[in-house]
Amino acid sequence: MSNEKMTEKLKVIGKPQPKIDAGIRITGKAVYGQDIKLPYMLYGAILRSEHPYSGFSIDVSEAKKLEGVVCVITADDVDCNNISYRKDHPILKKGEVNCLRDEIAAVAAESKEIAVQALKLIKVNYKPGHGIYDPFEALKPEARIINKYLKDTGQGKNISHKFLYEHGNLDEEKRKSKEIVSNRFVLPRVTHCCLATSNITADFSPVTKRLTLYSSTQVPFLYQRDMAHALKINPSDIRVVQVVIGGGFGSKLDMYPFEPIAAILSMKTCRPVQIIFDREEEFIASPTRQAMVMDIEAGIDKNGRFTFREANIVIDNGAYTSWGATTPFVMMQTFSSLYHVPACRFESKAVYTNNVYAGSFRGYGNPQATFALESTIDLLAEKLGMSKTEMRLINANFKGETSGQGLTYYTCGHKEALEMVIDKSKNQNSEFGIRNEKRFLFGTGYASMLHVGGGAKIYRSDGCGTRVNLDDYGHLTIITGSTEIGQGSETVLAMLASEELSIPISKIKVINTDTDVKPWDVGVHASRTTFVAGNSLLGAISKLKIKLIKKAAEILQCTIDELIFVNEEIKSEHKNNSVRIEKVVREIHFSQPNELCTENFFYEPSSEFQDKDYKGNVSGAYAFAAQAVKVEVDTYTGNVKVLDVYVAQDVGKVLNPMGLTGQIEGGVLMGVGYGISEELMVENGRILNPNFHNYKMLTASDVPNIHFYPIETNDSQGPYGAKGMAEAPLIPTAAAIANAVADAIQARIYSLPVTPEKILKALKEKNIKHK
Amino acid sequence: MKKNSPIAKLITFTVNGKEFTRYVIQSMLLIDLIRDELGLTGTKTGCLEGECGACSVLLNGAAINSCLFLAINVEGHEITTIEGFSTGEKMDEVQTAMIQNGAVQCGFCSSGMAVSIKSMQTRSRNESRIPTRHEIQKGLEGNLCRCTGYIKIIEAAGEILNK
Ligand code: FES
Ligand code: FES
Numbered sequence: 010m011s012n013e014k015m016t017e018k019l020k021v022i023g024k025p026q027p028k029i030d031a032g033i034r035i036t037g038k039a040v041y042g043q044d045i046k047l048p049y050m051l052y053g054a055i056l057r058s059e060h061p062y063s064g065f066s067i068d069v070s071e072a073k074k075l076e077g078v079v080c081v082i083t084a085d086d087v088d089c090n091n092i093s094y095r096k097d098h099p100i101l102k103k104g105e106v107n108c109l110r111d112e113i114a115a116v117a118a119e120s121k122e123i124a125v126q127a128l129k130l131i132k133v134n135y136k137p138g139h140g141i142y143d144p145f146e147a148l149k150p151e152a153r154i155i156n157k158y159l160k161d162t163g164q165g166k167n168i169s170h171k172f173l174y175e176h177g178n179l180d181e182e183k184r185k186s187k188e189i190v191s192n193r194f195v196l197p198r199v200t201h202c203c204l205a206t207s208n209i210t211a212d213f214s215p216v217t218k219r220l221t222l223y224s225s226t227q228v229p230f231l232y233q234r235d236m237a238h239a240l241k242i243n244p245s246d247i248r249v250v251q252v253v254i255g256g257g258f259g260s261k262l263d264m265y266p267f268e269p270i271a272a273i274l275s276m277k278t279c280r281p282v283q284i285i286f287d288r289e290e291e292f293i294a295s296p297t298r299q300a301m302v303m304d305i306e307a308g309i310d311k312n313g314r315f316t317f318r319e320a321n322i323v324i325d326n327g328a329y330t331s332w333g334a335t336t337p338f339v340m341m342q343t344f345s346s347l348y349h350v351p352a353c354r355f356e357s358k359a360v361y362t363n364n365v366y367a368g369s370f371r372g373y374g375n376p377q378a379t380f381a382l383e384s385t386i387d388l389l390a391e392k393l394g395m396s397k398t399e400m401r402l403i404n405a406n407f408k409g410e411t412s413g414q415g416l417t418y419y420t421c422g423h424k425e426a427l428e429m430v431i432d433k434s435k436n437q438n439s440e441f442g443i444r445n446e447k448r449f450l451f452g453t454g455y456a457s458m459l460h461v462g463g464g465a466k467i468y469r470s471d472g473c474g475t476r477v478n479l480d481d482y483g484h485l486t487i488i489t490g491s492t493e494i495g496q497g498s499e500t501v502l503a504m505l506a507s508e509e510l511s512i513p514i515s516k517i518k519v520i521n522t523d524t525d526v527k528p529w530d531v532g533v534h535a536s537r538t539t540f541v542a543g544n545s546l547l548g549a550i551s552k553l554k555i556k557l558i559k560k561a562a563e564i565l566q567c568t569i570d571e572l573i574f575v576n577e578e579i580k581s582e583h584k585n586n587s588v589r590i591e592k593v594v595r596e597i598h599f600s601q602p603n604e605l606c607t608e609n610f611f612y613e614p615s616s617e618f619q620d621k622d623y624k625g626n627v628s629g630a631y632a633f634a635a636q637a638v639k640v641e642v643d644t645y646t647g648n649v650k651v652l653d654v655y656v657a658q659d660v661g662k663v664l665n666p667m668g669l670t671g672q673i674e675g676g677v678l679m680g681v682g683y684g685i686s687e688e689l690m691v692e693n694g695r696i697l698n699p700n701f702h703n704y705k706m707l708t709a710s711d712v713p714n715i716h717f718y719p720i721e722t723n724d725s726q727g728p729y730g731a732k733g734m735a736e737a738p739l740i741p742t743a744a745a746i747a748n749a750v751a752d753a754i755q756a757r758i759y760s761l762p763v764t765p766e767k768i769l770k771a772l773k774e775k776n777i778k779h780k
Numbered sequence: 781m782k783k784n785s786p787i788a789k790l791i792t793f794t795v796n797g798k799e800f801t802r803y804v805i806q807s808m809l810l811i812d813l814i815r816d817e818l819g820l821t822g823t824k825t826g827c828l829e830g831e832c833g834a835c836s837v838l839l840n841g842a843a844i845n846s847c848l849f850l851a852i853n854v855e856g857h858e859i860t861t862i863e864g865f866s867t868g869e870k871m872d873e874v875q876t877a878m879i880q881n882g883a884v885q886c887g888f889c890s891s892g893m894a895v896s897i898k899s900m901q902t903r904s905r906n907e908s909r910i911p912t913r914h915e916i917q918k919g920l921e922g923n924l925c926r927c928t929g930y931i932k933i934i935e936a937a938g939e940i941l942n943k
Contacts, residue, residue, distance in 0.1 A: 204834055496885070709920035
């Protein structure tokens with residue numbers, strides 16, 4: 010299919026389309042996990058540790074006696090495998106706790122109130138010890154082993170996962186460098202703040218011996234497998250029904266202990282059991298973005314071309330491992346491949362501590378890496394005396410480039426994106442520079458980003474299955490393996506089908522919530538759904554179209570290549586006669602050899618599994634973006650006001666402009682929060698601000714002007730040319746803000762968030778230096 | 781609720797245009813009355829601490845956080861939840877504006893947002909004054925949203941309030 014040919018006559022693609030599921034959500038009819046009520050259901054609650062590191066003994070006898078309590082479990086009552094990809098995480102802890110999140114007992118009771126009351130009756134005798142809360146402490150030779158379950162990975166004591174990557178000749182590139190900068194960057198813990206808290210309803214049937222889980226997982230098929238492994242049962246005996254999700258952002262990539270706990274309680278009581286976190290529990294017991302320390306050295310030659318980069322990263326893994334420990338996969342891409350760079354060395358260690366554990370979060374390590382890299386680029390430009398925009402432009406990625414890591418950019422809008430935001434941010438259409446009292450300083454900052462845009466082959470299959478079913482009345486049902494978490498994928502799939510078949514969106518249903526029904530898909534992550542599920546759908550539809558067209562040619566007595574789909578009809582372009590699609594379906598169904606209009610397709614992206622050196626073309630396409638941010642800094646209070654964010658992003662092709670801008674705006678604001686306000690404060694393993702009052706999520710009053718310029722590079726691999734886009738908008742925002750603040754105050758903050766305290770301190774130090 | 785319980789009180793109130801008479805225990809929160817007793821699960825619980833606005837409902841036309849409000853205090857008052865916005869097939873204009881502006885993503889904050897916008901609309905009509913964009917932003921400050929970045933919600937509100 011040629012993109013140009015398609016673009017001229019597109020009817021649905023590229024037109025703003027409200028989400029097809031918005032109606033049920035805005036009328037209160039959508040059933041979220043919180044809204045599920047099954048007959049005879051029990052309410053579960055979990056007792057977590059009071060100390061981040063402690064020995065303990067436990068007595069649950071009083072809790073068991075409470076009227077209305079049906080089941081109480083501790084580690085002694087269960088026979089389970091450890092969870093996490095490192096298998097280093099017991100579902101219920103025995104004798105020792107290693108972080109504040111640790112589950113030590115669970116209760117199922119007739120009401121929420123009784124369950125909570127029962128937890129209070131459990132007697133725990135703690136023997137607190139000295140926890141290790143600093144990953145550098147944990148790396149010392151004398152440190153004790155924190156996680157006793159991980160069989161030695163051979164990567165060093167207290168290291169859960171180490172990555173080492175290299176390309177090019179580092180020494181030579183260092184010699185070539187005119188300037189070298191070397192700095193340490195510190196990144197905070199932040200958390201997802203999904204508006205709906207974590208929840209699960211488990212329903213084990215003693216009759217069928219099957220377990221149904223009403224879950225908000227974003228990876229239903231991996232979840233099914235992980236759950237089966239944990240519970241020592243057969244994956245096929247588990248049905249995962251995905252409830253409507255009240256926000257995901259990566260938090261539902263892993264399975265956490267509360268989920269098998271609910272399953273065990275249901276299996277023991279033979280009744281449905283529901284567990285819903287309250288907000289404080291959500292802050293304490295759901296995963297965070299990785300806190301990390303990054304030492305970055307980078308060089309530049311006399312012409313302003315990048316020579317090398319060296320990154321040494323220590324990640325606070327917390328007490329157990331989650332998928333989050335693999336974020337270096339993504340971080341190393343940014344260091345090795347964002348802007349052209351001849352040599353790179355990247356080393357990271359995810360180190361166990363007695364802190365709460367980190368997980369996966371939109372951007373998957375990339376906001377951290379981008380902050381450190383883009384700050385470094387500004388520092389290089391300052392040192393060389395070159396313009397920051399010029400330096401970015403001459404080093405930008407380009408179409409046809411294969412990066413040192415082996416990523417091949419068949420399409421690449423990096424330079425265009427940079428030029429766009431540089432140009433647009435010159436406009437003075439905001440409050441920028443308006444207040445001319447000396448108290449206020451203004452600055453502009455730039456940052457780019459590179460992210461996978463065509464899936465990411467990190468699991469053995471990165472594919473997605475689709476079944477399409479066109480019924481006798483001309484309505485289409487799409488059964489897709491992919492998952493909707495509010496990002497709008499259902500709508501995009503319906504749009505693609507509508508465009509292809511000329512069937513209106515109102516006659517298209519998307520079914521995507523039940524592992525008993527839907528074909529396999531690896532899950533929603535890595536901004537892959539539009540690309541992978543979209544291609545999968547197009548594959549199924551093209552099979553369907555062939556079937557329809559063959560029959561239509563028979564009916565219309567013409568050749569197949571003169572037929573087109575228009576207005577729910579199949580029409581002969583030459584003869585000017587046509588037949589309704591539904592009539593063709595009925596002909597196929599009711600005349601011999603009697604077939605249904607149902608087709609299956611499985612799409613596997615052409616990307617490669619990276620080799621042991623992490624080299625290879627891991628994604629089917631790559632997304633590029635640049636952002637420019639303008640800030641106002643109040644030098645009296647240290648407050649930063651983000652005035653304007655200019656966003657240019659290579660999205661391949663705009664499929665649904667409304668959904669696209671929604672993702673951009675939501676991502677950018679999340680990035681602003683990461684840049685200036687959000688931090689989950691942890692001291693000695695304890696969380697100091699587990700509530701919305703003290704954890705500063707931004708509100709409607711904090712919204713900057715967001716100027717968005719999509720860049721269409723029409724990637725031949727993507728559905729209608731589109732690439733993944735949903736993680737990207739948040740990735741460079743904090744980096745650009747930090748650069749804008751540095752531009753304004755002429756002093757740099759090397760950590761996020763850029764708080765008033767840090768700004769006042771930097772200003773003070775600068776003044777002392779200048780005196 | 782048990783009739784003879786000393787802590788229960790018989791109260792009469794209206795929800796979405798329908799009158800109810802119920803025994804309600806003193807400590808019950810309005811959110812629990814709405815969700816658990818009446819089964820109106822369109823009102824959401826995001827924090828139960830008065831910080832997120834997901835639980836917003838209209839009390840005589842003005843938005844309140846139902847997680848901070850005791851159920852017994854609705855005696856004689858009129859409550860509207862998101863289920864009361866649409867009558868039969870027809871959605872309220874606030875809901876339509878939110879859909880058409882792309883203001884609904886995961887939707888968990890959406891009923892609270894709709895309630896806040898409705899409350900602003902009623903106030904602006906009573907005062908015959910159109911709020912500024914800045915005032916709209918202030919008016920939505922009590923409703924957190926993690927998905928949308930608020931812009932499309934502010935735009936939907938602007939469309940409604942400028943009518
Ligand atoms: S649930 Fe009431 S304000 Fe959050
Ligand atoms: S739409 Fe998800 S929280 Fe607002």
